[in-house]
Amino acid sequence: MALLLKDGAVAENSWLAIDDEAVTVPEGPVIVSLERWRRDRAALSARNTPLGVRLKSDQLAGEVAADLDRFTLVALEFPVFRDGRAFSTARELREHHGFTGEIRAVGHVLPDQYQFLVRTGFTSVEVADTAKLESWRHALSEISVAYQAALTDDTPLSNLRRRVGTVG
């Protein structure tokens, strides 16, 4: 089982991830792969419930740009935490394509990346239910200064610096 984290705390997950092979799509909010979206576009669009799409790390923001108004959630996959492409994808979705829905990190991510995720536009993170929640909570307040503009930031304090990580 996976847990969902928002703002450093466990949050309720109202979304169901749908297997590409699943024949029927249950009621309620579901997340499908990009491939399934392309295959079943008409049927999925006809449903009257929120829809989410899941992108692999090599499926960049441009792949869903034209369809973004159909999605309430975009899940970005980290096959391994060292693969940092999704940081750019999230930022592109927000800054370039104006996506305002939920961006969720799924796959292998570390607490040490939590602040980076938030600062590039992620709103939630899926973690294993064995994850040390204390480390995740702590991660958001660990570093309180940033030296570059990112998504969530106010104006600089001085030079290039700004305060971050006020959550937690």
Added chain:
Amino acid sequence: MTHLQAGPYHQAGQYHYDEIDRRFLAERVEQFRRQVERRISGELTEAEFRPLRLMNGLYLQLHAYMLRVAVPYGVLSSAQLRQLAAIGRKYDRGYGHFTTRQNLQFNWIKLVDVPAILDDLAKVDMHAIQTSGNCIRNVTTDQFAGAAEDEVVDPRVYAEIMRQWSTLHPEFTFLPRKFKIAITGSPHDRAALAIHDVAVRARRLADGAVGFDIYVGGGLGRSPFLAKLLREGLPEADLLAYLEAVLRIYNQYGRRDNIYKARIKILVHEVGIDKLRQQIDAEFERIRGPKYRLESAIVDAIRAHFAPPPFEVLPDEVPSVVVAMTGDAAFARWVQTNVVRHRQPGYASVTISLKPAGGIPGDATSEQMEAVADLAERFSFGELRVSHEQNLVLAHVRRDALHALWTELGKHGLETANAGLIGDIIACPGLDYCALANARSIPLAQQISERFADPERQHLIGELKIKMSGCINACGHHHVGHIGVLGVDKHGVETYQITIGGSADEKAALGAVVGPAVGYDEVTDKIERLVAAYLDWRLEGERFIDTVARLGVKAFRERVYGPAA
């Protein structure tokens, strides 16, 4: 002396930390302490911990841990160098090793000591952040920045801006591979721009404002490439937005399937510079906006840290120097090679060679570091630099104090007069430390510098840059050595490939192989024969590299290996 309060420390041309910077550093040290604990408790696997410790400069080498301390663009205060000396004495073997990235490495570190060392570093506003790992590394620059006679823009200002911008960048800390940026503000390139992932040439645009030419895709290793021009005349205000665009394209499209093809040079090579430029420009147009604008007020605030030190008004030529030169051949040689002109009349910049004959290139003992720290305070406003050629530099020395400085250096074995000469060898750690090495490089460098130890002979030969790497990763930059030496493994035997004609300055070139690889014992002889050929053939005023360019590699091959080779 009160180095930390007033006086020399605050005269040093470097970015001075304030409360906010110190808080950041303290938090970062604490974060690493917790990461170590989480590794020990098993919460982090070794595979997860490894990139985290690398981003804090901690490597596991052949025999021990190595800690690579960041020296931002190579600038240090005397107080900082003293602290490095103390750390070297307390936690290492009384040594430090200065690197081609203008950083300092401690080669014999225990993991348990690392948090304490990071604490000690933080006391003098230093750290090991981003000296390793697949992130934006320490930005490097001209060791004569702020002093060079030919400088048009002070590169330290923008190096510091890029340092801040890249520190724990939320988007660019898990890149396909490491990312190295260099900047220069002089027409003569002393920062080896051509071998960097991104290189910035700061200059004056037609209207007199500061602007940048941006180069991309340089790098050595098994597929060496020289950086290509990406953008000309970028306005100052766009520097960070443009870098964001370059990094974002690289982060998204750089190859992650093969570690040897993951640097941006391969992306440039595979996509082509024109197409890549289009992608980057399109991204840049999207990013460019008030949020990512580099405001001139920010630049001014950072520039204030690099104000010139309080120079005395002096006549340009100081008779006492000339007198001393005529009276002392050794001093005269040192002035000729290790002293360069300064933009301020009556001053000069001095290279302190860390390449004594038979020494380990770039090594300094704790005693030597302390001596240099004292001398920097006495002679150069408490500031010094590390050059990418693994030497130290006192940038602002009064010309009439040169003889006194040289005399003091002599007491610590630091008076070697060989900057830019054949004994000023760049060598990677090689088989003595590095787990990836095929061959030794340090002992070979020692052997070569001993063979050419005679100062008169070195001066007769003139400028000749030997660069050596212990394997194809090319940490010793052998491709761009006037003479390059590369260790290769031939059926388990240490063998060396020799190249000539490489160069890392504004006329950058990759060297060409001069003949079949040779064994450890033959390298120095081959180099001697190359030098002999050059001395026979050189025309008036020609450097080794000029003669190679004029006559071609083949002439040297035939001379050194015989016509059939």
